[in-house]
Amino acid sequence: MMKKILLAMPALVAVVLGGFLFWGLNPDRDPNAIPSALVSEPVPDFELPPVESTQTPGLSAAALRSIGEPVLVNVFASWCVPCRAEHAVLTRLVEQDGVRLMGINYMDKPADAANWLEELGNPYERIGSDSEGRVGIEWGISGVPETFVIDANGIVVYRYVGPIVTPEAQDEIRAALAAAGGQS
Amino acid sequence: MKSWLYSLVLMLAATTAAWAVEPDELLDDPVLESRARELSKQLRCVVCQNQDIDSSNAGVARTMRTLLRERLIAGETNDEIIAFFVDRYGDFVLFRPRLKPATYLLWFGPAVLFAVGIGVVFVTIRCRSRAVLDGTADPLSPDEEREFEAIFHENEGRRDP
Amino acid sequence: MTPEIGQFALTLALAVAIVQSILPIVGASTGRVLWMESAKTTAVLQVTLVAIAFGALMRSFVVSDFTVRNVVENSHSLKPMIFKVAGTWGSHEGSLVLWTFILVLFGAGVALLGRNIPVGLKARTLSVQAWISVGFLSFMLFTSNPFERVFPPPLDGTDLNPLLQDIGLAMHPPLLYFGYVGFSIVFSFAVAALIEGRVDPAWARWVRPWTLTAWISLTAGIALGSWWAYYELGWGGWWFWDPVENASFMPWLLGTALLHSAIVTEKRDTFKSWTILLAILTFSLSLLGTFIVRSGILTSVHAFAVDPARGVYILGLLGVTIVGSLTLYAWRAPQLGSGGVFRPISREAGLLLNNLLLATATATVLFGTLYPLFVEAVTDEKISVGPPYFNATFIPFMLPLVIIMGIGPFLSWKRADLPGIWQRLRLVFGIAIGVAGIVWYLQTDGPLLAVVSIGIAAWVFVATLREWALRIKLFDLPLSQSLRRARNLPRAAHGMTLAHLGVAMLVLGFVGSTAWKEERVLFAEPGTTVEIAGFEVIFDGVERLRGPNYIAQQGQLRVLKDGREITLLRPERRNYPVAGTSTTESAIRSTLRGDLYVTISEPATEKASGQWNLRILYEPLVNWIWIGATMLVLGGSLSLSDRRLRVGAPSPKSRSSALQPAE
Known part of the structure; x- marks a missing residue:
């Protein structure tokens, strides 16, 4: 009996392993995605100066906490191609939905960022210039663009990795903002 | 799929001319520097496919290396520095998984497997020799007996003086 | 036209494979000789048809036929010819054609060369082999057609990845596939x-040459890949524990176990069901590797372009093959019977321990590779398992393995005489301790484990030599008689000696290049002098060069030892404008003592303008890794050429063969 169980073990192990592999094939699963350690934590402490030669003020944790309503924080850079596509969507969210949008300009040369904003327009209320990328690490970002929803109490409630371009992505952001507003 | 493509684009964008750890990042103190190198081999670059931050040429990896060294200079322990990155990126950032219930199987599995293997082997050998003693197994054939003796004697003959 | 011929050939091959998967095996169970012998024709037909398809695809690459999607995506008219040819197996689809070609090649090999194999066993074996080719041919035709056309054809191809335009990498997949598909x-x-x-000793003897052939190529393939990573990637590292590397390493580890356990089956008619299990699992791991590389289920630096539909198909294929064969195993293995008895101290027990260690090491690699997936599935949390884990868990199984490798060949079958062995190994043990002591005295800064490992390498090396010397009675008899004995010794015995010596060399290389590696990373202006490992390296400046499809910045470095110039190193930073990428070409001064390894690049910060980023490494003993790997390959080949194993040679039915120690 023992021997029979022993001989059947390899087949059993193979079946279990196969189950995991099948689960792993789920097309919605992205093996490269990193879950955020920040969601449901307070905004990390940081203070960033404005982007040089722009009129937009800089961004800090204190500023984010003092707003008192849900707000969107978008991490962007002029060298990031998908950010360009996302820019129009963010502008529309600000102009049509009245979303309050803050920006973190990540590992960018200030002059490039200023040109970029000049060319495409500036939907951001405040922009912090994170030219060395340190604050990016505080936020645990794994690339640009990334967008966070902060509720009225300064708690990070949602994170979106990648450009917000598809209608589904926009709906997710709106829903997250609405949920953040409902809580406060 | 889309997100995969996106991360690829991102990676290319974030790639600079740099190659792994850069000279201007190195610390003057050789002891601290060697700790820095050791730690940065345990931390995973968060935008790369499967690389530690020590050998990665991505911008984020460079920033992580710089932060790591600043913390070393500030006198933090290795554990404190690792905790700093884990707080921000979760356990994903560790190439050497921490010991916790979810990783018990990972860390102890191989040793347990080996122990079980030894056990099975031991039981098998003993069962077989007992079967021979009981006469339930085939006894040695005369040929085998002779061969056995031959080996035995050969060994004895070979023994160094 | 050519692509259509290729596609037609593949379709025909599928039809032939279906015939071969049914006729011979049915013939074997109903006793119809003609049906059984049809396998020979169909196996040859299959290999011809797949060869035609492979040739057709290669032709499309050689003439840069950009009406074929696969060529468009994986070639470019500016590529040097050899890399156009290598492009044939550079993509998922193309490499699958190669995969299948090797699969049917091994089938045809057994059909044509396995003359001494009983007709029933041969027929069944070839049918099973055809089941696998039905799986892969249909996979190719339904999900990954290499001959798909594109309209309108573009003017030129899109791929020119310069990193992959390297002869080492071009040859790496064929060797690797020959190995793991060979299983x-x-x-x-x-x-x-x-x-x-x-299962009987005869079975083990028929299978042995095929196992050896696969194992030899897999060894060579892995070594070549590691060598390529060493000189091309610019870090001076040779193994990264990446999931895709692990995918080829696991079948190698288990294949090595199989090679050893099959010896026991062959000589002692025991370990039968274990050998069968290893044979099934080794190929299962090859299939798993194919799945990992092509499904994108894990993050890796070198995976193919990913498509979930393909993943599901391969997983289905995997499921049927692996679960099917293991279920058959669970059902039939009890009938194989257990073999002879042996003592806990005997060659059988030694080889069993070898197998246990290798199997556990394989399980460790498998576990580490897939564990992030398990954790994600169960807890939805993401973790990483990287080199620090593998080094910490893998090495503790390898060191004991290497230690017993020194003793194993001294053990006699059934029951070994431990005091007698100690008598003969006393001196060897002393030498190993002595070597470790000297290394410890000379190298005060390395980790203790490195010193111990060098001692272990010395132990295996001397013990293996001692065993060989005892066999030919070197020093006991006059030299001429010893040499005659050496000539009469089966080649397989020499093969084992050579391979085990190779392992000692491998350990030496691993330890040297890891524990005593030196590194200088600096910004340098022309005229800068760097001292490393007793060398003086003078940076003379950078020249701009123009290659066939790249622009390079070539550094000039003079290397001095004791004030005398010994060599000139020219590392390059190449920029490929068409591909839009750059590569680092390292410059290496190779000696048996160690490699001086230099790479150059532009500094990332603007503060260091006018300067160059130099990385100078000294990797002691690193070449012994490749020397060791070569000795493994040569040892395996020597063993393969043994008259007793030669494919098709009549097997000598002498009792004395059972007395010969395992090789």
Whole structure:
């Protein structure tokens, strides 16, 4: 009996392993995605100066906490191609939905960022210039663009990795903002 | 799929001319520097496919290396520095998984497997020799007996003086 | 027209494979000789048809036929010819054609060369092999057609990845595939034996040359890949524990176990069901590797372009093959019977321990590779398992393995005489301790484990030599008689000696280049002098060069030892404008003592303008890794050429062969 169980073990192990592999094939699963350690934590402490030669003020944790309503924080850079596509969507969210949008300009040369904003327009209320990328690490970002929803109490409630371009992505952001507003 | 493509684009964008750890990042103190190198081999670059931050040429990896060294200079322990990155990126950032219930199987599995293997082997050998003693197994054939003796004697003959 | 011929050939091959998967095996169970012998024709037909398809695809690459999507995506008219040819297997689809070609090649090999194999076993084996080719041919035709056309054809191809335009990398996949697809025939033999319900020493002897052939190529393929990573990637590292590397390493580890356990089956008619299990699992791991590389299920630096539909198909294929064969195993293995008895101290027990260690090491690698997936599935949390884990868990199984490798060949079958062995190994043990002591005295800064490992390498080396000397009675008899004995010794015995010596060399290389590696990373202006490992390296400046499809910045470095110039190193930073990428070409001064390894690049910060980023490494003993790997390959080949094993040679039915120690 023992021997029979022993001989059947390899087949059993193979079946279990196969189950995991099948689960792993789920097309919605992205093996490269990193879950955020920040969601449901307070905004990390940081203070960033404005982007040089722009009129937009800089961004800090204190500023984010003092707003008192849900707000969107978008991490962007002029060298990031998908950010360009996302820019129009963010502008529309600000102009049509009245979303309050803050920006973190990540590992960018200030002059490039200023040109970029000049060319495409500036939907951001405040922009912090994170030219060395340190604050990016505080936020645990794994690339640009990334967008966070902060509720009225300064708690990070949602994170979106990648450009917000598809209608589904926009709906997710709106829903997250609405949920953040409902809580406060 | 889309997100995969996106991360690829991102990676290319974030790639600079740099190659792994850069000279201007190195610390003057050789002891601290060697700790820095050791730690940065345990931390995973968060935008790369499967690389530690020590050998990665991505911008984020460079920033992580710089932060790591600043913390070393500030006198933090290795554990404190690792905790700093884990707080921000979760356990994903560790190439050497921490010991916790979810990783018990990972860390102890191989040793347990080996122990079980030894056990099975031991039981098998003993069962077989007992079967021979009981006469339930085939006894040695005369040929085998002779061969056995031959080996035995050969060994004895070979023994160094 | 050519692509259509290729596609037609593949379709025909599928039809032939279906015939071969049914006729011979049915013939074997109903006793129809003609049906059984049809396998020979169909196996040859299959290999011809797949060769035609492979040739057709290669032609499309050689003439840069940009009406074929695969060529468009994986070639460019500016590529040097050799890399156009290598482009044939550079993509998922193309490499699958190569995969299948090797699969049917091994089938045809057994059909044509395995003259001494009983007709029933051969027929069943070839049918099983055909089941696998039905799986892969249909996979190719339904999900990954290499001959798909594109309209309108573009003017030129899109791929020119310069990193991959390297002869080492071009040759790496064929060797690797030859190895791990080669294990398919061993798998087929095992399944056929299970169907017959009989495994005996003769079976082990028929299978042995095929196992060896696969193992030799896999060894060579892995070594070549590691060598390529060493000189091309610019870090001076040779192993990264990446999931895709692990995918080829696991079948190698288990294949090594199989090679050893099959010896026991061959010589002692025991370990039968274990050998069968290893044969099944080794090929299963090859299949798993194929799945990992092509499904994108894990993050890796070198995976193919990913498509979930393909993943599902391969997983289905995997499921049927692996679960099917293991279920058959669970059902039939009890009928194989257990073999002879042996003592806990005997060659059988030694080889069993070898197998246990290798199998556990394989499980460790498998576990570490897939564990992030398990954790994600169960807890939805993401973790990483990287080199620090593998080094910490893998090495503790390898060191004992290397230690017993020194003793193993001294053990006699059934019951070994431990005091007698100690008598003969006393001196060897002393030498190993002595070597470790000297290393410890000379190298005060390395980790203790490195010193211990060097001692272990010395132990295996001297013990293996001692065993060989005892066999030919070197020093006991006059030299001429010893040499005659050496000539009369079976080649397989020399093969084992050479391979085990190779392992000692491998350990030496691993330890040297890891524990005592030196590194200088600096910004340098022309005229800068760097001292490393007793060398003086003078940076003379950078020249701009123009290559066929790149622009390079070539650094000039003079290397001095004791004030005398010994060599000039020219590392390059190449920029490929068409591909839009750059590569680092390292410059290496190779000696048996160690490699001086230099790379150059532009500094990332603007503060260091006018300067160059130099990385100078000294890797002691690193070449012994490749020397060791070469000795493994040569040892395996020597063993393969043994008259007693030569494919098709009549097997000598002498009792004395059972007395010969395992090789």
